[in-house]
Amino acid sequence: AQSVTQPDIHITVSEGASLELRCNYSYGATPYLFWYVQSPGQGLQLLLKYFSGDTLVQGIKGFEAEFKRSQSSFNLRKPSVHWSDAAEYFCAVGTSGTYKYIFGTGTRLKVLA
């Protein structure tokens, strides 16, 4: 069955520290991969996407993610976290031939001053 796993429910980092949020997927077809961020009271904002080509993709707000087919992973990274990055982060998978996204359970990021 198709699935997306975000192993970390909560992550706490200090401001200025680096960040990596994990995402693993199980999908038979070639996946389209997305990271969304949800701040309190806000919608799901698209951070970045991967369809094909270069496996390292750049997104907004200084985020990047790397697609590793051999590990079925699409981890999100940021070299230096800002307090405003505190939010919930969702990994999602789509594929050609279907309209739906499958989401992970989300990782809630807390940033310490």
Next chain:
Amino acid sequence: EPEVTQTPSHQVTQMGQEVILRCVPISNHLYFYWYRQILGQKVEFLVSFYNNEISEKSEIFDDQFSVERPDGSNFTLKIRSTKLEDSAMYFCASSEDWDKNIQYFGAGTRLSVL
């Protein structure tokens, strides 16, 4: 920047009542979606809609749910007879095309069924 707008932000209803959740997708988008997120659980796909008909739906989207595009701008989700377990955050999304299918989401409507 264009955005998906959802109203109301919070809806409280009694069990058994009908509710309509409203969404205004991005204006040049052609594909529309509803997802829901029960508190503490994953965001789950409900339905996609294109060219005035449902293109895909999940097993959650049973006969008590319906979707409609009543005019050129609104996209609605109706729940005919709400149950306690329908309490969730409902997200509307839209996309410009189907192939790469980059979906843009609204802020959500929190539905509380009492």
